[in-house]
Amino acid sequence: MSGRTRYFMVVADGMADTPLAELGGLTPLRYRPRPQMAELAGQGGLFRVRTIPSGFSAGTETAMPLITGYDTSVLTGRGPVEAAGMGIALPAGQFAMRANLVRMAEDGTLTEACPDLSDEEGLAAGRLLAADAALAGELARVGWTFHPQPGFRQMITGPLPPPAGMTPPHNVQGDGIDGHWPTDALAPVVRRARALLRERGMALWPWGPGAWPHYEPFADKFGLHGAVISAVPVVRGMALLAGLEAPVVPGATGTLETDWRAKVDAALAAAARVPFVMLHLEAPDDCSHARSVEAELRAIAMIDEALARLRAGVGGPYRLLLLPDHVTSTETGRHGAEPVPWCVYDSERPAGIPTPFVEIDEGPVFAADIPLRTLLGQS
Ligand SMILES: [Zn+2]
Numbered sequence: 139m140s141g142r143t144r145y146f147m148v149v150a151d152g153m154a155d156t157p158l159a160e161l162g163g164l165t166p167l168r169y170r171p172r173p174q175m176a177e178l179a180g181q182g183g184l185f186r187v188r189t190i191p192s193g194f195s196a197g198t199e200t201a202m203p204l205i206t207g208y209d210t211s212v213l214t215g216r217g218p219v220e221a222a223g224m225g226i227a228l229p230a231g232q233f234a235m236r237a238n239l240v241r242m243a244e245d246g247t248l249t250e251a252c253p254d255l256s257d258e259e260g261l262a263a264g265r266l267l268a269a270d271a272a273l274a275g276e277l278a279r280v281g282w283t284f285h286p287q288p289g290f291r292q293m294i295t296g297p298l299p300p301p302a303g304m305t306p307p308h309n310v311q312g313d314g315i316d317g318h319w320p321t322d323a324l325a326p327v328v329r330r331a332r333a334l335l336r337e338r339g340m341a342l343w344p345w346g347p348g349a350w351p352h353y354e355p356f357a358d359k360f361g362l363h364g365a366v367i368s369a370v371p372v373v374r375g376m377a378l379l380a381g382l383e384a385p386v387v388p389g390a391t392g393t394l395e396t397d398w399r400a401k402v403d404a405a406l407a408a409a410a411r412v413p414f415v416m417l418h419l420e421a422p423d424d425c426s427h428a429r430s431v432e433a434e435l436r437a438i439a440m441i442d443e444a445l446a447r448l449r450a451g452v453g454g455p456y457r458l459l460l461l462p463d464h465v466t467s468t469e470t471g472r473h474g475a476e477p478v479p480w481c482v483y484d485s486e487r488p489a490g491i492p493t494p495f496v497e498i499d500e501g502p503v504f505a506a507d508i509p510l511r512t513l514l515g516q517s
């Protein structure tokens with residue numbers, strides 16, 4: 139790698155947490171501070187940022203575009219961004235919405251919003267739905283198309299306007315399936331899909347619809363070409379919409395079992411081509427949704443090891459921004475809109491005194507684009 143400064147943005151999805159009784163009232167970050175993160179925060183200082191403006195859904199689909207420097211006009215919904223990440227091309231005048239394959243008890247209680255389905259399992263269930271004439275009829279009545287996908291993330295597209303008033307399934311785990319389908323078009327689709335998937339203990343849960351958004355290319359906005367390394371369709375989709383590279387990394391799953399070394403190596407390889415590289419690691423969010431304190435602590439340790447591997451591999455001057463995109467409470471398994479901590483490290487400046495990278499509740503709350511602008515020296 140040349141002597142040109144590289145800009146790394148490491149996003150630890152959902153790593154900010156709430157105090158947990160199991161950890162004596164501490165958050166996982168406070169309970170076991172990690173050495174790499176402490177070095178970064180110790181040099182650059184620890185600040186906080188609001189990544190979820192009021193009135194917007196508390197989640198990656200809101201936070202990621204904003205911390206990547208875009209304003210709320212691109213937040214048309216999660217669906218189109220994920221569709222872009224899945225390689226679905228959406229013509230103007232269309233909407234896309236996510237449809238999760240959820241796990242559902244016999245009595246219709248939602249037990250798992252984001253089940254750990256294999257690619258094959260997801261695709262098989264999706265194809266079962268796509269092949270059903272009755273379901274096709276319900277979709278055709280409103281001009282919608284169902285797109286089978288690997289894993290639990292399925293997709294529905296259709297003409298504007300998108301249906302309104304749906305609920306993200308991860309916010310209502312434990313609820314029944316009825317009562318979440320405010321539009322006439324949705325209820326029969328959901329009912330028919332449930333009938334088809336009942337034997338598999340699953341159901342289809344549509345949510346997150348939106349019209350195709352307009353992104354100004356990142357390179358025009360910030361004067362730098364870049365790449366995003368992520369296993370998650372909403373993040374890869376945002377990257378592609380923003381004109382950033384989004385290479386697919388084999389073995390990157392977005393869970394604790396992800397091949398994080400391959401992702402770090404992909405980030406380093408990208409940094410040989412482009413000056414800005416975002417590395418997005420989903421595991422802390424995944425483990426908080428599963429409400430496993432033990433897994434959450436391991437996910438945070440994994441982030442720290444990934445930081446060590448990244449920093450050791452750069453081989454030239456670099457700046458590094460570390461932040462979670464949002465809070466995910468391991469106690470409730472739900473996202474939160476509270477500000478999250480961030481820090482920017484500069485390899486050309488002297489080391490500081492290691493300071494734990496933890497959630498803070500004092501000091502100014504910066505706007506969502508300030509960490510990136512600080513990283514790029516454009517604040
Ligand atoms: Zn999440």
